[in-house]
Amino acid sequence: MSDAKARAYAARLHKVLDYIESHLDELLTVEQLSQVAHFSKFHFHRQFAEYTGSSVFRYIQRLRLKQASYRLAFEHSTKIVDIALGAGFENPESFSRAFKNLFDQSPSEFRRHPDWESWHACYRLKLPERKQTMQVDIVDFKMTRIATMEHRGPVEWLNETVGQFIAWRKASGLSPKQSSRTFGIAYDNPDTTEPDKFRFDICGEVSTDVPADPSGVVTKLIPAGRCARVRHLGSHSSLGESVIYPLYREWLPHSGEELRDFPIFFHYLNLIPETAEHELVTDVYLPLK
Structure with missing residues (x-):
């Protein structure tokens, strides 16, 4: 053929x-x-x-x-x-x-x-990749205060931490998902990081600092600055192949841009389970100098 x-x-x-x-x-x-x-x-x-x-x-x-x-x-x-x-x-x-x-x-x-x-x-299915057209925009991201639950350990258990954050969000009322943005901060690549050292923050926007809480939720900031932004449509499991790897491997070397000292992060415009996977919309931000 x-x-x-x-x-x-x-x-x-x-x-x-x-x-x-x-x-x-x-x-x-x-x-x-x-x-x-x-x-x-x-x-x-x-x-x-x-x-x-x-x-x-x-x-x-x-x-x-x-x-x-x-x-x-x-x-x-x-x-x-x-x-x-x-x-x-x-x-x-x-x-x-x-x-x-x-x-x-x-x-x-x-x-x-x-x-x-x-x-x-x-769900480790070896399906052929369905590539998306990647449009990169340079934007100025405003500093954002976030309530953060830190996931530390295998990526396979990330959903456990997500469930804990959802429970905190509902119980505290401090970052209601209907009116507060939801973010994820990826410190490590799960494909190249030892499982017990993988780090990922699950975050919800807040207007004031989060009081001490037994659940371990803490206050952090996503700093202001220039970012490359790409909108991804579909399952979060395809973010790596569809957006993240192409950003680092293809777009960045030819862009003339340099990376800022802050990890790649995600703004989840809608969420599972109320949204079907194919309808998920995620903005991916790569911080630049």
Whole structure:
């Protein structure tokens, strides 16, 4: 297959993956998806499996269970039966069976004590990269005071810290997500840092310093200064390949810019679980001199 044909073939399958992500709450059939890709429905199963390493059914179910797992972990007031129905299952029993088969925890067990390390292992899928067009803008970021919960340890357990920060945010009322910006500060690259040394701050904008709190939330500042800003659309798990590596490897060497002594950080314009992964919007800021 020539390079041009291979790119066209990949584009058709990427179109299917995009379609699945944006229609997870609808009935999805092989016939329907094969038409999206303009493939014969008789061969679509095999083509999809060879490209993604998963059958169509299992791929769709994994995405639906992923969305459901976020709701279980971060929406404690939502009933499991409602999460099951929202994930496209006919009843809580079939949802519970599928959930336990994938994560080795029942939905109620996951809600109480999520095993995020095993959860991450389920989603280490070697899917072909879907590149986004990267537009870099130079902006002046204003100094921002933030309430910060420091994550220190394996990236697989970052969601545990996220859950703790959400609980603090709700209990304290000091940084309501409806009216306060949410940030993440990445001190280390999880691909090159020893797991126990990985550092990441989860932050919410505040107007005054945070009082001493047993949860460990502290006050920090994101300093004012020039930044390269890129808007990323979609799952946070693709930020590295879609934005961060291209910024450092491709854009920075040709930009004539130099880095400031502050780590790359993220402004999350919307959040899981109320936002589907494919609809997430994240502004990535690279501090410059």
